[in-house]
Amino acid sequence: MDLFHDNPLLAGVRQMLGSFALRSMRPIAARHDREESMPWALMKEASPFLSQTAALDGRKKLTGLEDDPDPKKPRTAARIAVVGSEELGYGCAGIALALAGSGLAASPVARMGTDEQRAEFKKLMSGLDDQGRVKVAAMALSEPATGSDISGLKTIAIPDGDHYVIRGSKQWITNGLSAAVYVVWAQADPAAGRAGVRGFIVARGTPGLVPGRKETKLGIRASETAQVHFEDCRVHKDMMLGQATSAEGAATGLSDTKKMLDSTRPAVGSQAVGIARAAYEFLLDRVRGGSLHGTPMASHQHIMFELAEMQMEITASRMLAHRAAWLADHHQDNVAEASMAKAHGARTAQLVTTRAMVLLGEEALEPDHPVEKWYRDAKIYDIFEGTGQIQRRILARLLTGQNPT
Amino acid sequence: MDFTLDAEQDLIVQTVRKFADRDLRSWTADADRAGTPPERLIATATDLGFFDEVSRDDPASYAHLTRALRGFELGRGCAGLAALLETNVEPALAVATWGQAAAKDALFTSLSTGGLAAFAHDSRGLLTVVPAAGDLHVSGKLGPVPALAIARHVLVAAGGVLMLVPTSKLTLTPITPSGWRAACWATAQLDGVVVPADHVVSSDPAAIATLLAWARVSLAARAAGVATAAMEYAQAYAAERVQFGQPIGTFESLIRLHDDAVTGAIAARLCALHAAWALDARRAEALDLASRARVLAGDVVARATIDAVQIYGGYGFVNDYPVEKLMRDARAFEALHGDERLGRVLTERRLQEAV
Ligand SMILES: Cc1cc2nc3c(=O)[nH]c(=O)nc-3n(C[C@H](O)[C@H](O)[C@H](O)COP(=O)(O)OP(=O)(O)OC[C@H]3O[C@@H](n4cnc5c(N)ncnc54)[C@H](O)[C@@H]3O)c2cc1C
Numbered sequence: 001m002d003l004f005h006d007n008p009l010l011a012g013v014r015q016m017l018g019s020f021a022l023r024s025m026r027p028i029a030a031r032h033d034r035e036e037s038m039p040w041a042l043m044k045e046a047s048p049f050l051s052q053t054a055a056l057d058g059r060k061k062l063t064g065l066e067d068d069p070d071p072k073k074p075r076t077a078a079r080i081a082v083v084g085s086e087e088l089g090y091g092c093a094g095i096a097l098a099l100a101g102s103g104l105a106a107s108p109v110a111r112m113g114t115d116e117q118r119a120e121f122k123k124l125m126s127g128l129d130d131q132g133r134v135k136v137a138a139m140a141l142s143e144p145a146t147g148s149d150i151s152g153l154k155t156i157a158i159p160d161g162d163h164y165v166i167r168g169s170k171q172w173i174t175n176g177l178s179a180a181v182y183v184v185w186a187q188a189d190p191a192a193g194r195a196g197v198r199g200f201i202v203a204r205g206t207p208g209l210v211p212g213r214k215e216t217k218l219g220i221r222a223s224e225t226a227q228v229h230f231e232d233c234r235v236h237k238d239m240m241l242g243q244a245t246s247a248e249g250a251a252t253g254l255s256d257t258k259k260m261l262d263s264t265r266p267a268v269g270s271q272a273v274g275i276a277r278a279a280y281e282f283l284l285d286r287v288r289g290g291s292l293h294g295t296p297m298a299s300h301q302h303i304m305f306e307l308a309e310m311q312m313e314i315t316a317s318r319m320l321a322h323r324a325a326w327l328a329d330h331h332q333d334n335v336a337e338a339s340m341a342k343a344h345g346a347r348t349a350q351l352v353t354t355r356a357m358v359l360l361g362e363e364a365l366e367p368d369h370p371v372e373k374w375y376r377d378a379k380i381y382d383i384f385e386g387t388g389q390i391q392r393r394i395l396a397r398l399l400t401g402q403n404p405t
Numbered sequence: 406m407d408f409t410l411d412a413e414q415d416l417i418v419q420t421v422r423k424f425a426d427r428d429l430r431s432w433t434a435d436a437d438r439a440g441t442p443p444e445r446l447i448a449t450a451t452d453l454g455f456f457d458e459v460s461r462d463d464p465a466s467y468a469h470l471t472r473a474l475r476g477f478e479l480g481r482g483c484a485g486l487a488a489l490l491e492t493n494v495e496p497a498l499a500v501a502t503w504g505q506a507a508a509k510d511a512l513f514t515s516l517s518t519g520g521l522a523a524f525a526h527d528s529r530g531l532l533t534v535v536p537a538a539g540d541l542h543v544s545g546k547l548g549p550v551p552a553l554a555i556a557r558h559v560l561v562a563a564g565g566v567l568m569l570v571p572t573s574k575l576t577l578t579p580i581t582p583s584g585w586r587a588a589c590w591a592t593a594q595l596d597g598v599v600v601p602a603d604h605v606v607s608s609d610p611a612a613i614a615t616l617l618a619w620a621r622v623s624l625a626a627r628a629a630g631v632a633t634a635a636m637e638y639a640q641a642y643a644a645e646r647v648q649f650g651q652p653i654g655t656f657e658s659l660i661r662l663h664d665d666a667v668t669g670a671i672a673a674r675l676c677a678l679h680a681a682w683a684l685d686a687r688r689a690e691a692l693d694l695a696s697r698a699r700v701l702a703g704d705v706v707a708r709a710t711i712d713a714v715q716i717y718g719g720y721g722f723v724n725d726y727p728v729e730k731l732m733r734d735a736r737a738f739e740a741l742h743g744d745e746r747l748g749r750v751l752t753e754r755r756l757q758e759a760v
């Protein structure tokens with residue numbers, strides 16, 4: 001199941017992004033973590049190959065290859081995403097999110113949008129913003145009172161002639177402060193319940209769209225997270241997603257939103273694998289030349305069995321992500337595998353970084369220590385894009401058809 | 406066998422708990438953000454008798470059990486500030502127990518005028534200690550050490566020697582690590598710092614082992630306090646936060662996370678108290694119990710703080726809520742003095758190889 005066995009395309013993606021991670025991400029990671037700043041310069045430098053609208057561009061930009069136009073043929077998008085995400089997570093998870101977080105907004109537009117909406121989204125994302133920075137997008141689903149249970153959305157979209165008036169607040173939105181374009185989810189038809197939820201493309205500067213306060217966070221601090229308020233924000237009805245039949249079939253409100261989350265989970269799990277691998281390799285490097293009271297570190301089971309354990313977990317997590325992606329690329333259902341990949345990757349990242357900290361002892365107390373940063377970064381993978389509990393709830397429901405509480 | 410506190414212990418626990426709940430918990434977030442303790446901390450703690458409790462003339466009467474009871478409460482309040490409040494104990498006890506008159510004079514004169522002292526254990530072996538003309542010359546890197554940035558003295562355990570060094574002899578670099586940010590950490594680069602013979606506190610391995618046991622028990626008790634605080638916050642939050650139409654505290658998986666962490670915190674506290682009791686009773690197994698208490702408390706505080714963030718969900722990851730700080734704070738309990746398990750394994754291996 002290892003994606004690299006006979007696939008030069010994926011091996012190429014890995015090699016290219018892996019060297020980008022070491023050369024371009026690592027040297028600036030500590031600074032952006034400390035300063036809680038987005039790596040705008042790197043984002044611009046990387047934009048020729050790491051597009052903020054990759055979900056809409058197909059694979060050409062990164063790999064130079066056109067997508068196969070035959071929709072029945074296996075795709076490579078999901079596999080490219082997991083292989084690339086591991087490398088970017090290996091570089092720096094916060095920077096990875098700054099480089100690729102717009103994909104969360106681009107992917108529902110790609111899946112559910114009309115041609116006009118896709119074109120509009122790409123237009124809004126083209127060029128530089130008024131501060132000369134590459135443009136980023138935000139996907140605004142979560143709300144102060146609604147994270148795991150997205151059926152409880154309070155943000156509403158009230159029809160008003162050719163427009164919808166959006167009212168509500170969004171919480172923890174990646175790129176929420178700086179985005180050039182927002183994809184916001186709101187209840188457009190309360191009578192329809194869960195089927196009434198729709199996404200809307202809203203351009204920055206639209207009256208009533210008010211970016212809120214930026215959060216100070218435990219980890220992934222190079223990625224911006226902020227509240228976003230919609231204060232009677234008028235959006236043309238043409239900008240509502242899921243009004244037309246999309247490539248995936250008719251859009252069906254919340255369930256389509258959930259599908260969108262399923263599709264990004266393997267890559268999110270992979271990013272976590274990248275963090276784990278970073279910490280593991282850091283230790284391995286230390287062990288190779290190191291000694292402990294005069295004996296080689298490599299001769300100590302106390303240390304080496306921990307590394308063996310880490311290697312096992314990392315490999316297992318990676319395989320799960322690869323399998324979930326392979327299924328998606330082969331047009332097969334992967335809901336369970338995607339949840340496993342995400343939850344397992346998150347667990348591995350936390351386990352490996354925590355153990356690595358212990359083994360490093362006082363060294364890990366030094367400010368700007370990379371392993372300490374990875375420890376803080378790892379935690380988010382068990383929270384966003386469906387918490388660890390929510391992934392297990394999905395798996396449990398698939399087992400018996402029932403939601404355990 | 407009786408777990409009841411005596412009247413004095415009870416009074417101390419009640420007083421410190423009140424101080425932790427009222428003062429430390431209200432200072433902790435700002436102190437963490439600013440990377441410095443509140444100005445009132447030292448004055449308030451001095452009033453409470455935190456800094457001059459070790460008797461120069463009768464160190465043997467010092468009660469580690471009382472200290473562990475207190476440390477647990479302080480940990481519940483704020484790990485970083487607790488480290489400052491506990492900082493004088495190891496230097497004062499060690500110097501009073503083993504030190505020569507010159508070192509005692511220097512340290513206790515300073516302490517009596519509000520000076521603080523730090524304790525640094527060179528667990529990474531970064532210092533070299535070379536005898537020269539009766540003195541010791543010390544070179545290399547010291548730290549990171551909590552309280553070192555504001556301490557007048559530092560008790561250094563390195564190269565099999567325990568020595569008292571005035572911080573005026575060192576070039577300190579104040580640092581703010583990710584955890585215990587208000588604890589006034591520093592590192593120092595030593596370039597042949599001369600420690601006169603009368604400031605060498607001990608070169609007896611048993612003395613150093615005992616000193617480390619004091620520190621381990623104190624760390625373990627505070628770690629149990631942090632774990633307990635994490636779960637107090639998590640339980641209160643879980644009772645309020647509603648998802649899927651019910652408080653998240655009613656979901657069995659979260660009940661279990663909370664329950665296991667509380668079990669761990671209770672066990673960690675008891676192990677620390679037991680080790681402290683053994684130290685006070687001069688029991689042979691005290692040093693081993695102290696080390697075991699720290700192993701357990703390190704595991705427990707790591708797990709509990711990570712799970713508290715989990716229970717808070719997205720709010721757990723942001724600085725407006727108290728638990729992400731606890732996850733950062735948890736690390737120092739395991740990091741200071743190095744990997745406790747590794748030390749145990751190496752010691753046991755040497756013993757077995759000698760058999
Ligand atoms: C850094 C960051 C970036 C983010 N980026 C975005 C973004 O770009 N766009 C966006 O829309 N959102 C974003 N989010 C929000 C994120 O998706 C939510 O935080 C996440 O879904 C969890 O929701 P919550 O925080 O409301 O936690 P809650 O849902 O309140 O969960 C709290 C706890 O309860 C548990 N729980 C909830 N339900 C159950 C159940 N049924 N059974 C057992 N346990 C349960 C959870 O697992 C968790 O442990 C981001 C969050 C963070 C922290």
